[in-house]
Amino acid sequence: MAKTIITRRDFLRAAAVTPFAGALGTCCADAASAAMGPVPVKGRGVGAPQSGSPGSRVVLVRDRNAVAADRKYNAEVIQKMLDDAVAALFNEKSPADAWKRIVKPGDTVGIKTNAWRQLPTGKEIEDAIKGRVLEAGVPAEKVAIADRGVLNNPIFQNATVLINARPARVHYWSGLGSCIKNYIQFVPKPSAYHGDACADLAAIWNLPHVKDKTKLNVQVMLTPLFHNIGPSGFNEKYLWPYQGLIVGQDVVAVDATAYRVIQAKRMQVFGEGQALETPAHHIALADTRHKLGTSDPGKIELIKLGWTDEILI
Amino acid sequence: MGAAQDSVAGRLSSFLPAEALGWKAEPEDAVYDRETIFEYIDGAGEVYRAYNFRQLLSRRFVKDGGPDLVIDIFDMGTSTDAFGIFSNDLEGEEAGLGQGSTYNSGLLAFWKGRYFVSLSVDRETEEAKTALFSLGRSIAAAIKQDGPKPALLTFLPPEFAAVKSVRYLHSHIILNRHFFVSHDDILSLGRAAGAVLSKPGKKGETGILLLVEYADPKTAAEARAGFAKTYLAGAKEPGIVQTEDGTWTAAILRGRILAVIFHSPSEEAARETLGKIKIEAK
Numbered sequence: 001m002a003k004t005i006i007t008r009r010d011f012l013r014a015a016a017v018t019p020f021a022g023a024l025g026t027c028c029a030d031a032a033s034a035a036m037g038p039v040p041v042k043g044r045g046v047g048a049p050q051s052g053s054p055g056s057r058v059v060l061v062r063d064r065n066a067v068a069a070d071r072k073y074n075a076e077v078i079q080k081m082l083d084d085a086v087a088a089l090f091n092e093k094s095p096a097d098a099w100k101r102i103v104k105p106g107d108t109v110g111i112k113t114n115a116w117r118q119l120p121t122g123k124e125i126e127d128a129i130k131g132r133v134l135e136a137g138v139p140a141e142k143v144a145i146a147d148r149g150v151l152n153n154p155i156f157q158n159a160t161v162l163i164n165a166r167p168a169r170v171h172y173w174s175g176l177g178s179c180i181k182n183y184i185q186f187v188p189k190p191s192a193y194h195g196d197a198c199a200d201l202a203a204i205w206n207l208p209h210v211k212d213k214t215k216l217n218v219q220v221m222l223t224p225l226f227h228n229i230g231p232s233g234f235n236e237k238y239l240w241p242y243q244g245l246i247v248g249q250d251v252v253a254v255d256a257t258a259y260r261v262i263q264a265k266r267m268q269v270f271g272e273g274q275a276l277e278t279p280a281h282h283i284a285l286a287d288t289r290h291k292l293g294t295s296d297p298g299k300i301e302l303i304k305l306g307w308t309d310e311i312l313i
Numbered sequence: 314m315g316a317a318q319d320s321v322a323g324r325l326s327s328f329l330p331a332e333a334l335g336w337k338a339e340p341e342d343a344v345y346d347r348e349t350i351f352e353y354i355d356g357a358g359e360v361y362r363a364y365n366f367r368q369l370l371s372r373r374f375v376k377d378g379g380p381d382l383v384i385d386i387f388d389m390g391t392s393t394d395a396f397g398i399f400s401n402d403l404e405g406e407e408a409g410l411g412q413g414s415t416y417n418s419g420l421l422a423f424w425k426g427r428y429f430v431s432l433s434v435d436r437e438t439e440e441a442k443t444a445l446f447s448l449g450r451s452i453a454a455a456i457k458q459d460g461p462k463p464a465l466l467t468f469l470p471p472e473f474a475a476v477k478s479v480r481y482l483h484s485h486i487i488l489n490r491h492f493f494v495s496h497d498d499i500l501s502l503g504r505a506a507g508a509v510l511s512k513p514g515k516k517g518e519t520g521i522l523l524l525v526e527y528a529d530p531k532t533a534a535e536a537r538a539g540f541a542k543t544y545l546a547g548a549k550e551p552g553i554v555q556t557e558d559g560t561w562t563a564a565i566l567r568g569r570i571l572a573v574i575f576h577s578p579s580e581e582a583a584r585e586t587l588g589k590i591k592i593e594a595k
Contacts, residue, residue, distance in 0.1 A: 191356075278490045281496050
């Protein structure tokens with residue numbers, strides 16, 4: 001097996017997003033190795049919660065029939081994927097019992113979607129989530145689905161629960177269109193959070209109208225966009241029928257897991273020389289700087305369900 | 314929109330045709346400036362802002378049964394920044410338009426003078442591709458004046474000067490997109506500085522060369538010192554170090570220009586590359 005070499009570039013990449021960054025030089029290799037954390041786990045990993053509490057548990061569910069060749073989503077398959085994922089996430093036998101741990105009949109629920117024209121979250125995902133919220137007893141008039149405009153939406157203004165769902169796509173500036181980034185519409189001037197490649201997006205999650213309200217994150221990996229070209233960044237050539245959803249309560253763990261999959265895909269297609277594009281350091285900083293969740297794969301319990309071909313994680 | 318913006322938008326609009334091969338322009342163009350560009354391309358607008366972007370005019374063309382076609386024409390303020398934003402994405406085949414161009418899967422891009430032009434379809438068809446090239450040729454002909462590339466390019470040794478290898482940039486975030494150095498701006502890149510990155514070969518086997526031009530020698534010296542402290546730590550002699558993967562990184566300062574060779578295969582090759590950079594210290 002080839003020996004893994006930690007270079008000073010690796011160290012500088014890791015050091016900026018770890019709390020114990022020290023000076024480079026005498027301890028470069030050791031520090032870099034430590035900064036990059038334990039090796040990734042497969043299946044149920046170390047640090048797994050002992051109870052039914054999701055903690056940093058993340059569920060990756062895939063079904064090869066989720067998306068047709070013409071990019072049309074299969075609503076029935078997607079509903080089952082979501083149900084299986086949520087049940088596994090909460091260690092419940094039935095999805096209905098799991099959803100009762102996400103929402104209560106008295107809640108007001110905002111489902112934050114993403115309406116990017118070329119690759120939106122998708123009505124099938126939105127409907128799958130909303131259907132289960134309604135079945136859990138939340139009245140229809142207390143549920144809204146929105147992207148832009150959430151700040152002026154009365155349901156979102158009064159929300160007691162937020163559910164966050166967006167498609168994964170690489171992003172010229174932030175590195176990844178992450179679930180963390182999906183909350184940028186909760187601030188009046190999104191560009192105020194663009195500094196240092198969107199390093200502090202996680203600060204949005206600490207704002208009073210958002211803080212501690214998110215009970216579920218769904219990173220839609222049905223057809224992730226793994227490469228940008230052109231001003232919009234979109235081209236069908238770089239959509240990948242991964243046919244997956246990544247679901248969790250810890251948004252940082254969800255994004256870190258999605259990022260690993262996307263990175264692996266880029267490595268597979270482009271090789272090491274173009275593996276990174278823009279590094280999505282906002283995900284690691286959400287952990288180390290903002291304490292929003294867990295980005296270290298060694299501390300994330302990853303549960304994989306369903307189709308495993310080309311899973312890349 | 315102010316009168317000045319009207320004037321710029323009018324100029325941009327004057328370069329664009331109203332139709333091609335049955336694709337007809339929609340009645341209204343969209344115009345964006347440095348503040349409003351996020352309404353069009355969200356956070357990706359920062360890439361253009363990092364290149365001194367002034368104004369963008371976007372025109373959509375439609376045709377029954379065909380994919381929508383979009384032309385985005387950017388006024389980048391200077392030809393060096395038009396070249397810079399073009400160099401940010403060099404994938405695809407040479408398309409023979411303007412002062413440099415690429416075509417990749419439904420995206421035709423070129424630069425000419427102070428303008429960067431992107432013509433795209435979400436779904437590539439032969440007919441749409443023909444229309445893209447027809448429109449592109451028309452726009453390139455309408456922009457009468459060429460402009461110079463960044464002067465820094467003239468200092469590149471021949472083996473680092475291939476068109477497909479060279480990027481021009483101002484921001485460490487853009488640098489990291491092409492070659493990761495550090496999340497921090499350890500080279501003090503900023504809007505006042507320009508930099509040329511050259512990465513010949515698929516994996517940069519001959520090394521990766523960076524030239525950075527600062528406003529004055531004092532700033533350049535400070536930048537070199539900061540880079541040496543952070544990146545060249547552990548060097549047995551000043552300015553050159555063997556890194557953990559066995560390759561060599563070296564830096565020299567010439568007046569207000571800092572030259573760095575990364576990933577050189579040997580100490581001798583690193584010194585030889587830097588020795589080829591003929592810049593008079595001022």
